[in-house]
Amino acid sequence: MLRFSDAVLSKGERLSRWGFLGLTTAPLVGAVLFNHTGTPPFLLCPLRAITGIPCPGCGLTRSFLAIARGDFENALRMHLFGPVLFLAFTVAAVFTAIELRTGRRLQRTPFHDINKRIQNWWWLGAIYLVYYSLRLYSLFHTGEFYIHPLEILATKID
Numbered sequence: 001m002l003r004f005s006d007a008v009l010s011k012g013e014r015l016s017r018w019g020f021l022g023l024t025t026a027p028l029v030g031a032v033l034f035n036h037t038g039t040p041p042f043l044l045c046p047l048r049a050i051t052g053i054p055c056p057g058c059g060l061t062r063s064f065l066a067i068a069r070g071d072f073e074n075a076l077r078m079h080l081f082g083p084v085l086f087l088a089f090t091v092a093a094v095f096t097a098i099e100l101r102t103g104r105r106l107q108r109t110p111f112h113d114i115n116k117r118i119q120n121w122w123w124l125g126a127i128y129l130v131y132y133s134l135r136l137y138s139l140f141h142t143g144e145f146y147i148h149p150l151e152i153l154a155t156k157i158d
Contacts, residue, residue: 004104017100024093028086031061031068054139056132060085080131 009017047055063082066075075082095109 002098003107004102005107007105009099009103009105013105014100014103017096021093021096021100024089024096027064028068028089028093031064031086035065035068054135056128081128 045055045058047053048058057079059079060082063075063078064086066072066078067083067086072083075086095106099106
């Protein structure tokens with residue numbers, strides 16, 4: 001059951017909640033809209049476009065698009081953390097909207113409980129880096145990742 005504090009949200013808190021709601025719903029709404037219009041060119045990874053090396057977040061947009069289509073198998077294949085982040089954005093948006101609707105702060109949210117249980121967040125970063133390293137290794141082994149830095153520099157200079 002949801003429990004609310006007695007204090008009413010201040011004007012500053014309401015404003016920050018509206019900003020947070022915009023940040024959490026933008027990827028969700030974008031995933032639904034871009035499924036019908038196609039992925040726009042501004043969503044392409046600049047690091048991969050310049051260097052040929054995929055960034056740690058490469059595939060998250062495609063994963064979100066797959067989730068919006070209901071294709072969870074492809075979503076996991078595009079990026080393992082895509083469904084997790086999509087769920088986190090959805091839950092955060094719902095709880096933020098509830099706080100804005102009621103005008104009161106929630107005393108406990110799933111994020112509060114998770115934050116209490118996970119004392120040190122560094123290991124999540126380590127897991128993410130290991131996953132990224134495995135993705136790079138896999139791309140290199142399958143031949144999809146064939147980067148030669150000296151070749152890139154030579155073509156950029158010409």
